[in-house]
Amino acid sequence: MSTARSPLAPAAFPLLPPIAGVTPRVARARYKAWDRTDLTFVTLEPGTSVAGVLTQSRCPSPEVEWCRKALVLGEARALVVNAGNSNAFTGHRGREAVEAVAARAAAHLGCQPSDVFVASTGVIGVPLPIDKAEAGLDAAFVAEPCSWEAAAETIMTTDTFAKAATATAIVAGRTVTLVGIVKGSGMIAPDMATMLGFVFTDAAVDPAFLQSALSAANTKSFSCITVDGDTSTSDTVLAFATGKAGNTPLVDADSDGADAFAAALFDVCLSLAQQVVRDGEGASKFIQIDVEGAESDRSAHRIAMSIANSPLVKTAIAGEDANWGRVVMAVGKAGEPAERDKLSIRFGTTQVARDGLAVTGYDEAPVAEHLKGQTVEIGVDLGLGDGRATVWTCDLTHGYISINADYRS
Amino acid sequence: MSTARSPLAPAAFPLLPPIAGVTPRVARARYKAWDRTDLTFVTLEPGTSVAGVLTQSRCPSPEVEWCRKALVLGEARALVVNAGNSNAFTGHRGREAVEAVAARAAAHLGCQPSDVFVASTGVIGVPLPIDKAEAGLDAAFVAEPCSWEAAAETIMTTDTFAKAATATAIVAGRTVTLVGIVKGSGMIAPDMATMLGFVFTDAAVDPAFLQSALSAANTKSFSCITVDGDTSTSDTVLAFATGKAGNTPLVDADSDGADAFAAALFDVCLSLAQQVVRDGEGASKFIQIDVEGAESDRSAHRIAMSIANSPLVKTAIAGEDANWGRVVMAVGKAGEPAERDKLSIRFGTTQVARDGLAVTGYDEAPVAEHLKGQTVEIGVDLGLGDGRATVWTCDLTHGYISINADYRS
Incomplete structure (x- = not known):
């Protein structure tokens, strides 16, 4: 299934430090007929706190429901990620599979099943085979710890490259470190956590x-990307904090170092989110859309997403066509306050339209040049207020059709 | 630009009767560098009433604004349609172009400019050239009347076939006749009149x-189709009634024959709307989506549109892949009331999932067979209430990408 590495991929997997209290391992559960690792088992030392952002889909996977309940307790001892089968829409058999996975991991670690967080990704509608999951967990438990890269590769499905990010922050005089991994390439959509993302830190x-910092970071990162406007049943972002850095625990936004930690968490989330876009199915261009002058930030976000999800905008950019009329169309259809005759649009740094019509003496040459690059910027000024938002997406190409017209087969 | 005739096109253009009081003519305004007719000038005898449904885009074309004002008066003497240039997002120059077109047509006919309805379709952002429009109108005015087929062809842009429909109704003992033409293939989206559609009748x-009957018909026809979820700046559906059939005028829903007329108008609108889907850019499958058991009809409509606009559902059908998990995903993301464990899904007549999971002993063979056909039916039962809706869309193929990655060039 996996196609060539995305042309928008970073040159190499980043150098990542270990996180004290976090030990990743992988195994071959063979959820599909493949010979690759597809089960990730990350153990977390006692005292690890957890926060999460989960899909708002009305048809969530049983893993999402499990995590939602477990998050209330705020403590974690393990994370299990299954790739190749999302276990979504599988009724009681799916719920039983999640319970079995959590119970098996808990038995290995001597903890409560509710300390075990479970996420799965892949085809919808097929119950996760319990025997394969249990055998995989058993194998992972006795395996050597693995690298972050191996863990990031093991959670992939249609992804073409492993995605990770790191950051540090000074918290009350102590350096704390964060590492995050993520997977996602299609079925990526707005207003949600996107697919599976996991951030680990040694901070206390x-x-x-942790939940409030993660939710804030999510709002400006994972919730600001889209590949195809389709929202997964399984979207999950979890953050685990082991406390091994020995800092005075962060308890609220006024704690010493809280801002630095939140900023580092945001950096990691933003990097991961942008890497998902860079691995968008069939993507050949990375697109940033800046909307300003809207009536509110929320309105700006919805207009930006209307542009980012427009197949006509995305195909125009794939064709390197400076078809800014399609941006006008996408603003117009967003259902948000907009006045045509106050609307301005730029591509890159070139203003193409102002106050409702093309700029006088508009020269398409610099725009055409900008569109030839791998990164395209579209700026929209509504001229109404102070609301602003930035979102990221990719273009829509033949590659997307090829990948999705025969994914399941 | 124009590609091969859609595989979903009807075998032939329908046989259409003339409508007393309506005279179509066409001309070459040469809005683009082509040698085809691109200006349609339909004259309407005095006493013709008019109704319309226009785009809800916040960035409408000046033509849409013109029609919105003129509709208030309820009378029409002419319709002018320009193809190849939508004149949208062109500021005061666009407004002046519409005024010039209406003034020229009115001068020919000796009527008020507000009796002239104008619609334009094509590239956004380029003012309609007034000199070409005026010369085209002058040529059309002295041209021989043309066939409905010539008029339907002249309003086309990326359309691959001319679209029309007809119906009759008995109104208080008199037979009245309706003829409609429509264009549209891409930038076709929900909750709006779609692109350009015109219905003519000799009924009084x-x-x-007329407005109330048209709005009702629109709600169940043009507003129930989508090709790509992108809403045009220029969507316009107008209905003209010349009164030449001599029936006792229909004044409200209680008039003798009002139901028959409304039903005939709906038949014409539905046929036109479905023909737009059948000419969806790159379409290879015609898809009907039936949603029932929703909390309300409106909720059912939104869920159906969420499925119809999902690129993952549309690519799966292009690939003839019975990937019903993507239908679950699209229901889940719609933001409407849904309970996963009450959800049932069918493809064609085959139930694939019931009560939140795959049916026992699910056999994919009949579904695979159904997906090989040109018409695909997806049924969703939410199991919550009595709300229902049906919408129509097409699949998403390489053809859509090819058409839209280089449309403007």
Whole structure:
């Protein structure tokens, strides 16, 4: 299935430090007829706090429901990620599979099943085979710890490259470190956490503040990307904090170092989110859309997403066509306050339209040049207020059709 | 630009009767560098009433604004349609072009400019050239009347076949006849009139009732189709009633024959709307989506549109892949009430999932067979209430990408 590495991929997997208290391992559960690792088992030392952002889909996977309940307790001892089968829409058999996975991991670690977080990704509608999951967990438990890169590769499905990011922050005089991994390439959509993302830190962070920092970071990162406007049943972002850095625990936004930690968490989330876009199915261009002058930030976000999800905008960019009329169309259809005759649009740094019509003496040459690059910027100024938003997406190419017209087969 | 005739096109253009009081003519305004007719000038005898449904885009074309104002008066003497240039997002120059077109047509006919309805379709952002429009109108005015087929061809842009429909109704003992033409293939989206559609009838109909019948028909026809979820700046559906059939005028829903007329108008609108889908850019499959058991009809419509606009559902059908998990995903992301464990899905007549999981002993063979056909039916039962809706769309193929990655060039 996996196609060539995305042309938008970074040159190499980043150098990542270990996180004290976090030990990743992988195994071959063989959820599909393949010979690759597809089960990730990350153990977390006692005292690890957890926060999460989960899909708002009305048809969530049983893994999402499991995590939603477990998050209330705020503590974690393990994370299990299955790739190749999302276990979504599988009724009681799917729920039983998640319970079995959590129970098996808990038995290995001597903890409660509710300390085990489970996420799965892949085809919808097929119950996760419990026997394969249990055998995989058993194998992972006795395996050597693995690299972050191996873990990031093991959670992939249609992804063409492994995705990770790291950051540090000074918290009350102590350096804390964060590492995040993510997978996602298609079925990527707005207003949600996107697919599976996991951030690990050695910082000591109270679960409530970890949740608030993660939610804030999510709003400006994972919730600001889209590949195809399709929202997964399984979207999950979890953050785990082991406390091994020995900092005075962060309990709220006023704690010493809280801002630095939140900024580092945001950096990691943003990098991961942008890497998902860079691995968008069939993507050949990375597109940033900046909307300003909207009536509110929320309105700006919805207009930006209307542009980012427009197949006509995305195909125009794939064709390196400076078809800014399609941007006008996407603004117009967003259902948000907009006045045509106050609207301005730029591509890159070139203003193409102002106050409702093409700029006088508009020269397409610099825009055509900008569109030839791998990164395209579209700027929209609504001229109404102070609301602003930035979102990221990719173009829509033949590659997307090829990948999705025969994914399941 | 124009590609091969859609595989979903009807075998032939329908046989259409003339409509008393309606005279179509066409001309070459040469809005683009082509040698085809691109200006349609339909004259309407005095006493013709008019109704319309226009785009809800916040960035409408000046033609849409013109029609919105003129509709208030309820009378029409002419319709002018320009193809190849939508004149949208062109500021005061676009407004002046519409005024010039209406003034020229009115001068020919000795009527008020507000009796002239104008619609344009094509590239956004380039003012309609007034000199070409005026010369085209002058040529059309002295041209021989043309066939409906010539008029339907002249309003086309990326369309691959000319679209029309007809119906009759008995109104208070008199037979009235309707003929409609429509264009549209891409930038076709929900909750709006779609692109350009025109219905002509010899019935005598009061403008207010014509409007109410047209709005009702639109809700169940043009507003129930989508090709790509992108909403045009220029969507316009107008209905003209000349009164030449001599029936007692229809003034409201209680008039003798009002139901028959409304049903005939709906038949014409539905046929036109479905023909737009059958000419969806790159389409290889015609897809009907039936949603029932929703909390309300409106909720059912939104869920159906979420499925119809999902690129993952549309690519799966292009690939003849019975990937019903993507239908679950699209239901889940619609933001409407849904309970996963009450959800049932069918493809054609085959139930594939019931009560939140695959049916026992699910046999994919009949579904695979159904997906090989040109018409695909997806049924969703939410199991919550009595709300239902049906919408129509097409699949998403390489053809869509090819057409739209270089449309403007």
